[in-house]
Amino acid sequence: MVTDRAVEARGPRASRTRAVLAPLAVALAAGAATAFVGLVDPNEPGHYPTCPFLALTGLYCPGCGGLRAVHALVHGDPVTALGLNPFVVVLIPVAVLLWGRWALRSWQGRRFAGKGMHPAYVWTFLGLMIVFWIVRNVPFGEFLAP
Template identity: 65%
Template sequence: MKLATTEWRGTSRFRELLAPLGVAALAGSAFAFVGVVDPNQPGHYPTCPFLWITGLYCPGCGTLRTMHALAHLDPVAALGLNPLAVAMIPFLLFWWGRWVVRAWQGRPRRTTLAHPAWLWAFIAIVMVYWVVRNLPFGAFLAP
């Protein structure tokens, strides 16, 4: 009887890991695709709708080229294209790692990603970045 309980816990643990591992597989596949299909060549990816309509850069403009540069181990070029995207990578890896650990330990999933103050701070950083990269003195942030 004890063996069956242990097997069930192992199966449950594996099931809990499927979601974070699936996210990792999807992100890794997208990263590999962008690493192979060069976003610097026209015609491979659509233009940013915000850039196309307004002529201004959104916070995400340059992210595909940033990921392509990182896939080719060129962090200097990546920082020049979208420093906010590069700065977000450690935070995303931390949250994903925390998700994996919680799933492995069988701890319940949290319903909130982070404290609301951190989320509001992140939104404020993105908004300031969005405005500054479109101003003359923030041209160094443009892709």
Template identity: 60%
Template sequence: MSIATTERRGTARLKELLAPLGVAGATGAVFAFVGVVDPNQPGHYPTCPFLWITGLYCPGCGTLRTIHALAHLDPVTALGMNPLAVATIPFLLFWWGRWVVRAWQGRPRRTTLAHPAWLWAFIALIMVYWVVRNLPFGAFLAP
């Protein structure tokens, strides 16, 4: 194998890694910003539009405070703010890691994130979570 071929493969790998590394950089920037700018203090972030209009919690309510707690290495508080967001993080890390490995190996990108049945199950879980966190017996899920 010639040096030019090796250099082309290395350049191609770096180009393929730019997207997942960009996502990691953007995610790190969000975690750093939310870790510094406390969402528990009023006036830093806008109110959730769904909460503001209806008075009910959406599935994402409490996620900024969850990120802030995780940025400060406080998983117990993070779970209290939005347990679904905390439970989703390992799956997101897995998919991101799989993306990095495929890019490094030069394998083509997958056009599907997961089997459609898993995606529909996740959507159903979000809907159930949305309803239950707004019912009296699900108050422990509210931020």
């Protein structure tokens, strides 16, 4: 097992390479998942499991339509993606920006363990998600349903 001191003794390049392994692994996993959703159409029945919340309650969760939205984005159709799940479509660039910040901080040797996000942003996100969840399930918010 290689310790942090052993890696640092090899030089800053080895330490930097090790530091960016986690962000790179997340990028590879997200890229593979996106490619899979792009190749395997979620509009075809039987390819993906049904949303458990939708199956139990008959109501849409904040993620319902998200796979189909990602599929539409992969195929260059942002209008359809916005119609399926605007919350997911808006969150994708936010997730990319947060990932970029994490990767940059890792490359610079700075930690990004939970302290990089102000709690107000987290609470705002949760509040918006709950409002979206509720509004898409009431009659006047029907346009937000997938």
